[in-house]
Amino acid sequence: MDLTWLLLGLALLLVLAFLVTRYSAWSVRHVFRDLGIETPPSSVFFGHFLEGMKYGIFDVQTHQYKMFKDKKVYGVYEFKTPMIVVRDLDLIKDVCVKHFNNFVDRRVLLNMEPPFHQTLLAILGDHWKKVRSAVSPTFSSGRLKKMCRHIERNAKSLQLVLDARQESGEEVELKEMMSRLTMDTIAGTGFGLDIDSLREPDNEFHTNAQAFTKPNLAVFIVTLMFPFLGKIMESMGIKFLPQKAADFFEKVLDNALRERRESENAGKMHDFLDLMLNAEEHGKEGEACDKHEGVGTLTRNEILSQALVFLLAGYDTVSSVLSFTMFLLAVHPEHQRLVQEELDKKLPLDDSIPDYETVQNLPYLDQCISESMRMFPPGLILDRVCNQEITLHGVRFPKGMPVVLPIYAIHMDPDLWENPKDFKPERFSPEAKESQHQYAYFPFGHGPRNCVAMRLAQLELKIIIATVLRRFDLTPCQKTVYPVQLSSWQLAANDGLWVKPERRATK
Numbered sequence: 001m002d003l004t005w006l007l008l009g010l011a012l013l014l015v016l017a018f019l020v021t022r023y024s025a026w027s028v029r030h031v032f033r034d035l036g037i038e039t040p041p042s043s044v045f046f047g048h049f050l051e052g053m054k055y056g057i058f059d060v061q062t063h064q065y066k067m068f069k070d071k072k073v074y075g076v077y078e079f080k081t082p083m084i085v086v087r088d089l090d091l092i093k094d095v096c097v098k099h100f101n102n103f104v105d106r107r108v109l110l111n112m113e114p115p116f117h118q119t120l121l122a123i124l125g126d127h128w129k130k131v132r133s134a135v136s137p138t139f140s141s142g143r144l145k146k147m148c149r150h151i152e153r154n155a156k157s158l159q160l161v162l163d164a165r166q167e168s169g170e171e172v173e174l175k176e177m178m179s180r181l182t183m184d185t186i187a188g189t190g191f192g193l194d195i196d197s198l199r200e201p202d203n204e205f206h207t208n209a210q211a212f213t214k215p216n217l218a219v220f221i222v223t224l225m226f227p228f229l230g231k232i233m234e235s236m237g238i239k240f241l242p243q244k245a246a247d248f249f250e251k252v253l254d255n256a257l258r259e260r261r262e263s264e265n266a267g268k269m270h271d272f273l274d275l276m277l278n279a280e281e282h283g284k285e286g287e288a289c290d291k292h293e294g295v296g297t298l299t300r301n302e303i304l305s306q307a308l309v310f311l312l313a314g315y316d317t318v319s320s321v322l323s324f325t326m327f328l329l330a331v332h333p334e335h336q337r338l339v340q341e342e343l344d345k346k347l348p349l350d351d352s353i354p355d356y357e358t359v360q361n362l363p364y365l366d367q368c369i370s371e372s373m374r375m376f377p378p379g380l381i382l383d384r385v386c387n388q389e390i391t392l393h394g395v396r397f398p399k400g401m402p403v404v405l406p407i408y409a410i411h412m413d414p415d416l417w418e419n420p421k422d423f424k425p426e427r428f429s430p431e432a433k434e435s436q437h438q439y440a441y442f443p444f445g446h447g448p449r450n451c452v453a454m455r456l457a458q459l460e461l462k463i464i465i466a467t468v469l470r471r472f473d474l475t476p477c478q479k480t481v482y483p484v485q486l487s488s489w490q491l492a493a494n495d496g497l498w499v500k501p502e503r504r505a506t507k
């Protein structure tokens with residue numbers, strides 16, 4: 001009898017939750033009508049989410065973008081949340097740069113647990129400004145030069161691994177290999193740690209980082225549908241990100257910070273850790289941000305959060321661009337040859353690893369990397385939230401409205417890029433760039449909230465690709481599948497990115 005009542009109660013609760021959610025979804029259907037913004041047909045309950053499930057995020061983004069070809073913006077519903085998608089490039093400039101103060105924040109759907117809840121990606125307003133100014137100097141030219149030795153060390157390691165593969169005639173799946181390499185590089189550039197997951201398949205650092213790239217999508221979807229259930233699940237220990245991996249990194253980061261504090265090299269390495277320790281001297285955990293003594297002071301949680309985002313934001317992004325660029329060059333040998341000719345001309349004729357100075361002037365390699373990030377940008381969309389109502393180019397952005405900038409669709413727009421599916425590095429030659437709209441290409445975002453580590457990322461990309469292509473020809477192999485079939489949910493090739501390294505005949 002008790003059980004029957006319990007089940008009945010539960011069923012009633014579910015029906016009630018469904019009705020409330022359905023009603024609240026109905027109650028926002030007028031938003032775009034009131035704003036005079038068109039929106040593709042959608043389900044009241046799911047919004048446009050089901051289309052994403054059915055066709056995948058890439059196709060849905062480009063399809064909706066094409067539907068409103070002559071409009072500055074259009075609207076989409078993520079379940080019941082209305083969001084304005086900006087497709088006009090001048091309006092994108094206004095949102096990201098000219099009227100940045102109205103659009104400082106990103107949407108924070110699911111944040112990490114303390115102590116990692118204050119990453120640059122997630123924090124808001126003045127708090128973000130303070131932390132961003134403390135972190136930005138990490139990527140000055142002087143510091144980047146010092147970080148370079150870690151990139152060079154890992155490039156050497158990659159060279160040895162590729163030597164072995166080519167001797168045994170094995171093919172290489174680039175994404176897997178580049179993920180390991182990137183993790184080793186981040187551990188070095190960020191924390192002064194020497195790890196070698198390239199040659200140690202079960203490296204703990206790498207395994208835990210991998211766990212972070214496979215979050216619990218069910219938690220994410222349920223939170224989108226019923227935000228209140230997200231909080232309940234969290235309190236029950238059902239989390240979006242794996243707690244075991246978070247605990248592992250908290251320990252690693254605390255150890256790295258402690259060892260550095262006690263080391264005689266503290267303050268002399270000029271890397272991210274030094275900078276964070278320097279900022280830590282004045283900050284006290286628990287203080288409200290406005291009570292800090294000024295810009296440049298950080299609490300322990302702020303430091304741990306930035307350290308973790310350094311790991312996470314730099315991992316999948318850099319490894320994706322490395323692997324897609326090398327893959328595209330393998331399937332387009334004519335462009336690979338041009339990169340190699342440039343390397344042969346500009347780099348010393350020995351086996352040394354290219355360094356900070358030597359990769360500064362490799363324009364054709366730059367063009368190939370840019371073209372690869374146009375076709376396969378790791379950040380598919382950017383978002384901002386309007387914090388103060390504003391009307392721009394006749395479009396009213398109400399306070400609190402999420403604003404989406406569809407990077408992938410813009411990079412694939414045939415009106416901006418002729419035959420956008422073709423790999424043509426010539427699009428980024430100095431002459432071609434002059435005729436491009438400055439806001440038609442933004443793999444690192446735009447404006448004050450763009451990628452804080454763009455220069456480090458570009459340095460890593462150039463050193464690693466130059467190291468590989470100086471010594472090897474990358475060629476297609478039996479497992480190579482081109483054109484690339486992207487997964488529906490993330491920037492990943494369904495069939496992998498397979499190539500064969502062959503030692504160059506000329507070297």
Ligand code: HEM
Binds near residue numbers: 317321447452453456
């Ligand atoms: C090719 C590699 C990379 C790409 C394509 C990339 C792309 C991006 C994009 C699109 C954004 C959002 C920008 C915006 O909203 O306007 C971003 C933000 C960010 N990225 Fe990167 N990123 C890369 C590498 C890295 C690396 C190596 C790190 C760290 C070491 C990093 C750390 C961050 C951080 C902390 C933010 C948030 C910045 C803020 O809100 O102030 N990224 N990145």
